[in-house]
Amino acid sequence: MERLDLGALRGGLIVSVQAPEASPMRHPEVIAAMAEASLRNGAVGVRLESPEHIGAVRRRCPEALIIGLWKRTFPGSSVYITPRWQEIRAVWAAGADVVAIDATARSRPDGESLEALVKRAGEELGAPLMADIDSVANGLRAAALGCAWVGTTLYGYTEATSGDSPPALDLLQPLRQQLPPSVALICEGGIASAPAAVDAVAKGADLVVVGTAITGVDLQVQAYGRALEDQRRRQAASSA
Template identity: 80%
Template sequence: MAEVRPNPSGLIVSVQAPEGSPMRHPDVIAAMAEASLRNGARGVRLESPEHIGAVRRRCPDALIVGLWKRSFPDSSVYITPGWQEILAVWGAGADVIALDATERVRPGGEELEQLIGRARRELGAPLMADVDSVANGLRAAALGCDWVGTTLYGYTEATAALSPPAWKLLPLLRQQLPPGVSLVCEGGIASPQQVRQALDQGADLVVVGTAITGVDLQVAAYVQACC
């Protein structure tokens, strides 16, 4: 596993594929992750224990931000929503566990504060808070999250009318986050120029997914342009 240094900087590539895509095979995910790392990515963000394990075996020294998307009927939270998902992501070999840190009700009534405390106490796991607002980012940092990311800006009920990237959040979070907490810009970054913009606005790390590894969505967009 990789050493998670304080305030890392650079590019994190989100290597994910939608359900039903041939790109979702663990070997394909691992190959894309290795290609990203070979070309200078600081680390990769991966979904599901299966994919985390595949990349860990192929790239033993990779910095892996891991999560597990699971849907439940009693909650709209789906990014590593509960303790069992946290355990599975950590056990598969993630270096940092990403989880939804919004104010929404979690499946089964689990509480964010208890989940963060348990992960720190029992696992010693570094945590990335996926948030949608400045308030939720500051709360997550106060609860013990090491990284705060703008991942869910535009994707929660409270921010559905907004579109990422979360340019307005970055300078505010940079100004108010405690020293030592890394700020991550994630969501809607579609060009190298936007990566530079995010870093200039205070991000330590920038996560890029669809624009690099989203073959299904990228091809569909180009085909649509032909119609």
């Protein structure tokens, strides 16, 4: 598929267009508008959560490169990014070009294995997968199983990396050195500025995913609000 030509995509920006559950920004048409604005201004693709949002963007932007996922939680497992076969199939059917899945070493709901899911996605759907990983070892394993893309999405968000903070810049060079050239390496998580995105590419990433810093209206406003409130409290305490 032309949209997945790594040579043409390399060095590009993918915008993660997502919103929290309770946010008014989560409406499918709002998500689609933000996705279109991102693509019009130079993004090479978008990363979307839920079949509903994937479908809305596919209808509005039929030529867009869409990385799709579905966040769902189940008892007994901390895996939440497209955790089961049902979610993989639904994301693909909604119009994603690449399906992002948790590819860490954690146990999955229903006892499904990563190996079985990757195999089934390839054989039954022909769906390219993006492995959201938290370590070099898990990235290499995902590629060996057949994942076409490897992203540092879950670095700092798993039990094994809870003491680490994204972006996962230290993972990029060893992954790029050991991954097959045909496997796309994506830096995702914690990229908060254009210079940081450039740095990630310089360190070996083929593509950079940026979300909160561009489309995270809720979280960005909350951060500004907290900072200003803290300043008001400091001023009040100093004048007391």
